[in-house]
Amino acid sequence: MNQPIIGMIGLGMMGTPMANNLLKANYIIHGFDLHLGAKEKLSHFANFHWQSSAKEVALSSDVIILMLPDSKIIDELLWGQLQDGIVFDCKPHTLFLDMSSSNPSNSKNNAEKLKALGHEFIDAPVSGGVKRAIDGSLAIMVGGEKTSVENMMPILQAMGKTIIHVGSSGAGHAVKALNNYVSASGLLAVSEALVAAQAFGIDPHLANQVFNASTGKNNTTDVKVENFMLSGTFNSGFAIALMRKDIQTAKDFIDDMKTSGGFASTCLEHWSAAEQGLEKGADHTAMFKFVKNQPKE
Ligand code: NAD
Secondary structure, eight states, X not given: OOSOEEEEEOOSTTHHXXXXXXXXXXXXXXXXOSSTHHHHHHTTOTXXXXXXXXXXXXXXXXXXXXXXXOHHHHHHHHHOSSSOSGGGTSOTTOEEEEOSOOOHXXXXXXXXXXXXXXXXXXXXXXXXXXXXXXXXXXXXXXXXXXXXXXXXXXXXXXXXXXXXEEESTTHHHHHHHHHHHHHHHHHHHHHHHHHHHHHHTXXXXXXXXXXXXXXXXXXXXXXXXXXXXXXXXXXXXXXXXXXXXXXXXXXXXXXXXTOOOHHHHHHHHHHHHHHXXXXXXXXXXXXXXXXXXXXXX
């Protein structure tokens, strides 16, 4: 495909910096988001063209990137409630690249339905957060047919550093959900450990220093504890509602696979309680604040 026109629907915390990197790599983007603020952030690029609706994006793009909250929104956008979704407006042989953290079985289904209509679908969710979306070093886990994935490599490489084709349609979304379950477990464990250390009179900064020099080290101890948790800023850019959704997706996936998932259920219970107990729109790093404020049993 010669320099495709990229449609981008969903220009939020992640979509905007990802679009920024595609624009810097000279791709033409036709973008849309329900929130108009996104338009201003990219309008200084001559190769960025804001569209008035998702349908306008579909009519004019060769590759459509979706960077939206969840599968419910994606399925509604694609298919509509009365078969009036953007799939019915797009060009022949459109390639849909779902980079959101979606549900693997919905994605598998979307891939099959789109293929029957002559389109292609790749699931390519990302990891690394807003910081790595900005510097173009995201990890991208990809599910889909080999040729489609190979064709999309230059586009993916403009946004990410480590791109791994993990399997057929839905596999990327499965690995993404499992990754976030593992990450969420780590953050919850670190929160409980630091609160207990503090209760004993140990400086939590020193405790985290020990974790980082020892076997307890993980992404939370390395990246989040000082920057977003002990600092009290709780502003990593990844909402707790999205993290809870990802753990739910992982738990549902484990259930579907009929493999052992007792810890995933416990993890989900804690994150659901925190989402309900914290203010609306809270960042996922506010789990630390939630654990700290829990009454003793
Ligand atoms: P976000 O809420 O900041 O952005 C989502 C955007 O989608 C919003 O701007 C919203 O207005 C827009 N939107 C919703 N419905 C729409 C529709 N029907 N049409 C057009 N626009 C619509 O979320 P985010 O943090 O950018 O996350 C996007 C996806 O990436 C999610 O699936 C999330 O789980 C995943 N993700 C997020 C992070 C992170 O650190 N924030 C990291 C990895 C993956």
